[in-house]
Amino acid sequence: MLRTFIAVDFPTEIITKIASITAYLQSQTPGKALKWVASENMHLTLKFLGDIHESTIPKLVRCIQEALRGQSTFNITIEGLGMYPNASQPRVVWLGIKDKGNLKQIHHELVKVLRDFDPDPEKRAFSPHLTIARIRQNVSRDVVQQVGETLSQFKVDSLGSFEIQTVQLFKSELTPQGPIYACLFSMPLNQV
Known part of the structure; x- marks a missing residue:
């Protein structure tokens, strides 16, 4: 069995900006309350x-190709800082993703063609975001609230825009040191 997901990668210059922001935010939050995404x-x-199942990868790739057929490249902007479910009891810290609806359209098409792989799709509306940290287990309620209060004071302006040119299928191997991701397939956009 392979643990899989479909995603978009970020260019190095954007990752560098994100790493700078997360390093600063990390220095402002309590000790080990958050696990930061590498x-x-x-x-x-x-x-x-x-x-x-590994044997279903070829069928999965065909489904992804079908969902992305005719999808043009498009730009997104990284902007804003938020927390799920809210700032008073955060579990996830994220950076916002702004686009003109292309990401939601791609997500919708993927859900439609991947019913065989995901017969019980998530009910929540798709909300594009970049997870940068998660609250660790067993962190006290007071510390969680402190994290929310601290991070609520920060505003993250645009970290830049870039063009989405490909969508990838990744496998994820969970290890004690954190997940290890490997690209199994990359689908360029603008393919008819």
């Missing part, structure tokens, strides 16, 4: 698939 693991998840 720079090399930063991506925008379009669709998490979970565990699939």
